[in-house]
Each structure stands twice: as C-alpha cells, then as structure tokens.
Amino acid sequence: MTKLLLRFFVKNHENTEDPAVRASIGKLAGATGIVCNCVLFLGKLLAGLLAGSVSIIADAVNNLSDASSSLVTLLGFRLAQQPADADHPYGHARYEYLSGLIVAVLILVIGVELVKSSVGKIIHPEPVAFSVATIAILAVSIAVKLWMSLFFGALGKKIKSTTLAATSADSRNDVISTAAVLLGCLAGYFFSVNIDGFIGLLVAVFILYSGINIVKETISPLLGQRADAELVEKILTLVLSHEKVLGVHDLLIHDYGPGRCFASLHAELSAAEDAIACHEMIDHIENEVMSELNVDLVIHYDPVVMDDAERNEMRKILDEIILEIDPRLSMHDFRMVGSGEQTKLVFDLAVPYDMGQQYGELKEKIDKSLLEKEKPYQTEIRFDGKA
Template identity: 35%
Template sequence: MKIRRDGSRISKFNTFLLKRFVPDYENVKSDSVRAAYGYLEGVLGTISEVFLFVSKLIIGIFIGSIAMIAEAFHSLSDIVSSLIVIIGFRVAKQPPDPEHPFGHGRFESIATLVSAVILVILGIEIARDSIERLIRPTPVIVNIFAITVLILTVILKEFLARVAIDLGRRIEAQILVADSLNQRIDSLAAIIVLVGLIGVVLGANRLDALAALAVVGFILYTAYDIARDASNFLLGRAPGEDMVELIRLIARSVKGVKGAHAIFVHDYGTRKAVTLHILVDKNLSVEEGHDIATEVERKIAETITGATVDAHVGPA
C-alpha cells in the first residue's frame, strides 16, 4: 500500500527520515513499520521537549514566573506523552496470541487515555498554584531569555505538530494525530504566556497568573479531546457509512448473493473483524451456500487490509 504524501516540506522532511531509519517504510500496514513511525515521532518529541522543559524551568524559577514554570511542566507532560507514544506502539506491534487473537492494536488508545489522565493531574496542580499567585501576587522579572524561549517554543511546537499530523495520516494512527493536536495547543499556550509576560512588563503583575490559568485551560481541553476519541475507539465506535457500503457492494458483487445486511466492523488498529449476513437462493445446497460465503469473505479480505471476515448465510 502506498503512503499518503501531500508534497509539503514537512512531508518531504518525514520521507527523508523514514527512508534512512525505517526499512520498507511504505508498507504502512505492517505492525513493525507502524511502530517505527511511532518511535520516530516519539524520539523527535522527546528530544525537543527535554530541551524546552529544562530551559523554561530554569528561566521560570530565575524570573519568578508561575506561567513560565507552568509551561515548563506542560513540556514535562509532553515528554511523558512522547514516551507513552513509544511504549504504545511497542506493545501494539506485538503479534496476535491465544488471548489476543486480533493483536494488540488497541493499546495505542489505552496509551492515549493514560496521557490524558496525566494532563488532567498536571492541569489541576498548576491551577492551584496559579490561584494562589492571583491572591498573593509576587514580582516577576522579565528578560530577553524568557521571550526567546517562548518564541522558540511556538516555532518548534508548530513544526512538531505538522510532523505528527503527516506521520499520523500516513499510517492512520489516532495517537499521532492526537499528539499533533497537543503540540499545536502547546504553541497557543506559549503565545498566551508571552502575552502575560508582556503584561507584567507593563505593570499588570496578575497577568502572569492569568496566563498560567489559560495554559491550564488548554491542558484540560487537550486531555478531554484525546480521551474522548480514544474512548470511542475502545468502546467500539460504529464504522462509517462508507465502510459499510463498501462491504455491502463487495458482497453483492459475488455471484449468487442476493443481499447483504447486519454488517459490523470491529476495529483493532491494523486488524479488523468483519461480520455480515448474506442472502442466497433458498434452494441452494448447504455446500453451495458455503462456497458463496467463502468467496464473499475472500473478496472482502482482499479489499480491506488486515480484515478477518465471517459471512453468515441465510435464505433470500
């Protein structure tokens, strides 16, 4: 299967890295290749976040800015998120076993939920400190280093967001697309902190704490958004109408099939379990009906990569 590329500079950058670090990188249905994509995004994110965390924390403590310190721990949560991405893909690539006949692909969504919980805990802690700072304002010293780090954060976060979006779309990985949203919200949060520090320079000391609370809002929204998508996937979200109609058309294209209904698709990441009922002439023998069902299963499995198909036969 050919991967999706849009010709952008980010896509070309990703392709450059993939060609050098991911063997057979275009085989995006392979569990090991999918895992390698996740590792690549996770490593890029971890390296960037370690640099940002250390820089923001040191500067935040030095200038006494609760908003900058909040941003530092926001970056720390992103380090954890990047590590969770790596662990999630490592577990998800494990082959099926007797206890998990459809593989471990859903672990990606479990890892996403863990990331959301961490974000909520972090947001609550920062909110508490910010409210205390609102009640009892303390002096904040703004310098060129703080401004530079925040501007660098905006640029770097937008770059990482685009990298994650491109990689996530190539392999249709929910966890990477979710991480790209997290990166983009981080960029907006850094802008708010920057505005807060400018407000401090102009004499509005409480703007620093207000900026920190705004960052908390971004953190909690990110947690809610990625948790909602991951939960829907784990709870067995219904397939789209396009998928159902495709399966119905494939089934009806087989000679002898007069109808198809009760179509269900259970998504396990790179693997899918498809069940459906097909209608055949009631005068056919059991063997003839079975042969038709086998052909339906074969054609659907050929079209939908990673699908295990079970077609039940009924009289028309």
C-alpha cells in the same frame, strides 16, 4: 522534514497496511516527541526560573507532561505489536488505545497541579523579570510546537491513529498556550501589568480542557464505537461487487485495535444456486476482504426464494409500507411461513438508534397497513438497531 524522517527511520513507510510499518511510524512519533519536548522543557524551565515566571514554568511542566505522553505513546505502539496468545486470541493492538487514555490522564493531573500553583501566584504575585533570552526561548518553542503538531497530524492521518491525532491536537494547544505566556511577558514589560498568575491559570485550564477532550476521544474505541463509515462502505462495495450476491445485511464490525478488525455479515443469494458453489464463492469473498482490507470477515449464507409469486408480491407490499412509515427503516430476511390463514410474514426490521425502541408501535402500524390493503397476514418481526 516529515518525509525525510520517515525515509531515514522507517523501512517501506508507504506500506501503512503492514502492522510492522504502522508500529514503526508510531514509535518514530513517540521518540520524536520525547526528544523535542525534553529540550523544550529544559529551555523553558531555565527561562522561567531566571524570570521568576510561574506561567513560563507552567508551560515548561506542560512540555514535560508531553514528553511523558510521548513515552507512553512509544510504549503503547511497542506493546501493541505483541502477537496473539492463549489469553488474548485477538492480539494486543488495543494497547495503543490504552496509551492514548493514559496520556489524557497525565494531562489532567498536570493541569490540576498547575491550577493550584497559578492560583497561589495570583494571591501572592511576584515581579517577572523580562529578558531577550526569555522571549527568544518562547518564540522558538512556538515554532517547534507548530512543526510537531503538523508532524504528528501527518503521521496520524497516514496510519489512522487516534493517539497521534490527539498528540497533534495537544501540540497545537501548546502553541496557543505558549503564545499566551509570551503575551503575558510582553504585557508585563511594556505596560507594567503583572498578569503572570492569570496567564498561568489560563494555560492550566486550557490543558485541562484538552485532557478532557482527549479522554473522550481515546475511551470511545475502548467502549466500542461505531465502525468507520469508510471501512463499512468498502466492505459492502467489495461483497456486492459479486454478481450472485443479491443483498447484504447485519454487518457487524469489532475493533480490537488498529490492524485487528473482525466482522460478520449476512449475504443473500438465490436459493436456486448450487449450495456448494455458493459456499466456495463466500470463502473467496472472505479471503478477498482479508487481502484487500485486512478485515477478518465471516459471511452467513442467506438463501432467498426468487420464483414464488405470492412471496414476491408481499415483499413488495411490505417494502412500500415500511417506506411510508420511515424511509430510514429497512427489511431483510423476509420469508413466508405456513399456509392459508395460518401464513406468517417473518422478517427482520432494522431501526435507527435515534428512533428509540418503538418496536410495538412500528409492528402495530405495519399490521394496520396490511389490513387496509386487504392482506390479513400475521407478522413476526425481529427488530435490529442500526446506526
């Protein structure tokens, strides 16, 4: 069904790197969610009113909130397509993240209201009327929501959308909550136990839990979360595939929304190479990264002296010292400044975030190790945080 819908409604649906195709897939998901959830809402509302069940009505309202969420998703993908302008030079792709956050807030609001109504039903219980129609509606709802979870999940993976991934999880949660409502109806009929209010409360709590998790997932990219490890690896692999690039460091990736990624890094090349040739090669690499990965990359050229014996020896010694302190540390931009007793070893040291800012202690350890190796050089270290 998913492939059929894609072929029917999205032209060139396999080309997910194209922002227009990506947006069309997102809008298809939103429109499908609106239609399915509205139908489910009407069916469950009718069943809930006929049965006098607050848990079924709660589940129906949950579907209505899902329809609202799908509408927000649809608008989010549409707004994210707007081109860059004078006030927003990096485009509007973050609208997709904002739409996901709005979806989460709507879920939380609905959850709070359902808690109130369910508690009221627990305090003042009313009998629930059982019918085959009610059971049939709930069973169909479970089947539809299961398909929707798989549908949104497949599209979310296809276009790498956190919004659709959250929508898929929400639909999966609905399968569980509707199954709980169905269980409550069966328990009331076969065992004459009225647990309708408790089931409604359980559904409401489940909705709140889902909303909180979705808030966490959608707010993270807005706050500036760590770049995708796969994308980092692809960028590094592509840049280092060029023979003259000796090493790279200080890779920074800025996410302005799906399909709007900007990055910068430092590339080390031999100082003996022709500067103009190096500049042309760097331009070529930047264009290559844009073409293959859709990342706007800026490369800073770091010339490295390769034929200085003393420098090479000290670089090797420092590498050994840093490896002994902690294998996760890494050095770059190493150079020797001055001469004689005034010589300084100047370099950057990348320190994992989980080590904390133990910068003074690390410098002391490095200086002490240099003295022990009878290399009384002064050090000037710039510390970089890294993942």
